[in-house]
Amino acid sequence: MGGPIGTTAALWLAVVASGLYHGLNPGMGWPLAVSAALMERRQGALWRALAALGAGHLLAMLAILTPFAVMTVLLEWQRAIRLAAGLAVIALGLWILVTKRHPRFLSRVKPSRLALWSFLVALAHGAALMLVPVYLGLCGTEPDAGHRAAGMLMRDTLSIALAVALAHTAAMVLAGGALAWAVYRWLGLAFLRMAWLDLERLWAASLVLVGAIALATA
Amino acid sequence: MNLRPDPTFYPSPKLAMAAPTETIAFMLMLSPDRSRPDGLAVVDVDPTSASYGQIVHQVIMPYKGDEFHHFGWNACSSALSPLSGHAFLERRYLIIPGIRSSRIYIIDAKEPREARIHRIIEPEEVFAKTGYSRPHTVHCGPDGIYISTLGGGGPDGTDGPPGIFLLDCQTFDVIGRYEIDRGSQDKQYDFWWNLPRDYMVSSEWALPPQFENGLVPEDLLSNKYGHRLHFWNLRERRNVQTIDLGANHQMALEVRPAHDPVKEYGFCGVVVDTTNLEGSVWTWWREGGEWQARKTVTIPPQPASPDDLPELLKGFGAVPPLVTDIDLSLDDRFLYVSCWGTGEMHQYDVSDPMAPRLAGKVEIGGIVKRAKHPNGRGFGYGPQMVEISRDGRRVYWTNSLYSAWDDQFYPGDRGGAMVKADAGADGGLELDPDFFVEFPQGYRSHQIRLEGGDCSTDSFCYPSA
Numbered sequence: 001m002g003g004p005i006g007t008t009a010a011l012w013l014a015v016v017a018s019g020l021y022h023g024l025n026p027g028m029g030w031p032l033a034v035s036a037a038l039m040e041r042r043q044g045a046l047w048r049a050l051a052a053l054g055a056g057h058l059l060a061m062l063a064i065l066t067p068f069a070v071m072t073v074l075l076e077w078q079r080a081i082r083l084a085a086g087l088a089v090i091a092l093g094l095w096i097l098v099t100k101r102h103p104r105f106l107s108r109v110k111p112s113r114l115a116l117w118s119f120l121v122a123l124a125h126g127a128a129l130m131l132v133p134v135y136l137g138l139c140g141t142e143p144d145a146g147h148r149a150a151g152m153l154m155r156d157t158l159s160i161a162l163a164v165a166l167a168h169t170a171a172m173v174l175a176g177g178a179l180a181w182a183v184y185r186w187l188g189l190a191f192l193r194m195a196w197l198d199l200e201r202l203w204a205a206s207l208v209l210v211g212a213i214a215l216a217t218a
Numbered sequence: 219m220n221l222r223p224d225p226t227f228y229p230s231p232k233l234a235m236a237a238p239t240e241t242i243a244f245m246l247m248l249s250p251d252r253s254r255p256d257g258l259a260v261v262d263v264d265p266t267s268a269s270y271g272q273i274v275h276q277v278i279m280p281y282k283g284d285e286f287h288h289f290g291w292n293a294c295s296s297a298l299s300p301l302s303g304h305a306f307l308e309r310r311y312l313i314i315p316g317i318r319s320s321r322i323y324i325i326d327a328k329e330p331r332e333a334r335i336h337r338i339i340e341p342e343e344v345f346a347k348t349g350y351s352r353p354h355t356v357h358c359g360p361d362g363i364y365i366s367t368l369g370g371g372g373p374d375g376t377d378g379p380p381g382i383f384l385l386d387c388q389t390f391d392v393i394g395r396y397e398i399d400r401g402s403q404d405k406q407y408d409f410w411w412n413l414p415r416d417y418m419v420s421s422e423w424a425l426p427p428q429f430e431n432g433l434v435p436e437d438l439l440s441n442k443y444g445h446r447l448h449f450w451n452l453r454e455r456r457n458v459q460t461i462d463l464g465a466n467h468q469m470a471l472e473v474r475p476a477h478d479p480v481k482e483y484g485f486c487g488v489v490v491d492t493t494n495l496e497g498s499v500w501t502w503w504r505e506g507g508e509w510q511a512r513k514t515v516t517i518p519p520q521p522a523s524p525d526d527l528p529e530l531l532k533g534f535g536a537v538p539p540l541v542t543d544i545d546l547s548l549d550d551r552f553l554y555v556s557c558w559g560t561g562e563m564h565q566y567d568v569s570d571p572m573a574p575r576l577a578g579k580v581e582i583g584g585i586v587k588r589a590k591h592p593n594g595r596g597f598g599y600g601p602q603m604v605e606i607s608r609d610g611r612r613v614y615w616t617n618s619l620y621s622a623w624d625d626q627f628y629p630g631d632r633g634g635a636m637v638k639a640d641a642g643a644d645g646g647l648e649l650d651p652d653f654f655v656e657f658p659q660g661y662r663s664h665q666i667r668l669e670g671g672d673c674s675t676d677s678f679c680y681p682s683a
Contacts, residue, residue, distance in 0.1 A: 029300065035414060035680055041480070102304060193227065
């Protein structure tokens, strides 16, 4: 990747790409937007459902990234934090690989609480955690971080966290929304069965991969 | 490894109707005197096959006295629930509860002709983890397998109310009770739901002492059998409304919600009205957030000479229709109603659910009529458990109700059987003269399940439109 600019671009690309990936994953909710539009028999319901799903996803990102943003002021611990984040992502990936069990509390969320559902799903399946190593990488590319006041630094890292969460969620909503709209408008429900690929292993593997890269580059 | 959902899972009823035609039916066999173990029969229903209408495989259980009644698949179209589905389950295992033993068999039916026992859940596990007994109706939910029970705890099943419990859909471990707030519900029979609209409906048959040793005439005449419908907030697990159909409407059994989840109505069959022996079908629906129910079909009793009637009915001089099962086609257009007493299968056009119209009828068996099958054979009992093919064109049914009750209405051993009728695209019903499954001597027949799903298995998360 070469210099910091190349690295930064690659990391931002990862933020957006993972957003697209999450958006296309049926497990993150686009079929709910299709269902909403079909149940209410109007396309407005699709956009409303999508907005709720996006809001939940965004909140989950912020909930996970914000504590790390605050911790980045602990400069001397930076490497340890990165290692811990990498290990946590790997652990979750392995957990998903091994257990194959769905968290039961998710089945208690009512269909009318889409934002809450999306928030919990993004947390439970590690969608938010997956972004942490990428985020930490972005914070690390800040020029001469070591020479700036902690308050300034935290403001910067918080704004990076917000930018990462927004960019990622925008990509997720865009991809999920486009697919939901296409299924609702043109492809029909039969497509749902074709598009619903078992991504669980791939998902778990992505977590492990992201974690491994984080460890290698920490 | 399968990366796509099971091809027998369908997002909507409409897509399920376009599915390939079933070639295999599964049917329960029960030994009414408990002298032999109960079993699962695999029936060839492919008309192009040499063994059409024959039992091609049997799974005989290791225990006696289970009393098989209803059963169901481990997974169905509900697995495509966008909210809590397990899209990569397989429709592979049949869950068969014994309503007398409380034992539950998990049968691996991946290769129907080589179906075998996968796991046995012993009664003690059910008792210990749920406090319920006598498991009955099985429904594959998006987050687990739901099983209703007829009995509570204790030896006679009256220690506490019966209810519904959950099985883990991957391990088949008993998870525990479903209900958080059951309200006044104290009896249980059938249940079903509308997943996206997040409600469940349940019905009432009777408590175990009222059925295990036969129908109790005094209880029936004093209206002590079930006669209420309960509406539940599915995910909150709360009984939100109870509708009493009137005490004279004894035994509210099968609950059949419209398959298309956009629709907020359904049907329920009532066995007998004790004031006039009528059978009835009720339509229930939601309006302004409140549930309502109204009687929309009545089927009158048929006069009969006391000499032709069993002891139980002699005093009445008439044979009641006894509506023991109903089933709704996937397009929500035709409702089939079994009249087990009079020996009739009715087909109602329920395009207008508030005004069902009789569209077809078949007479076979019956306490008095004893109508023969077109192939010239007797049917023994009357039409009972009915199952409809996904496309709605073939209707299968068997003839036994419940061991101890069969003997009160149809004394003697008259042989288990399964028949099939062809349904016209716009109504009309005709028995297939070439399809008549005779059961092994000493076995009776009960519920039918079709390969790849049927009209009382799958629940859908997306509308047909």
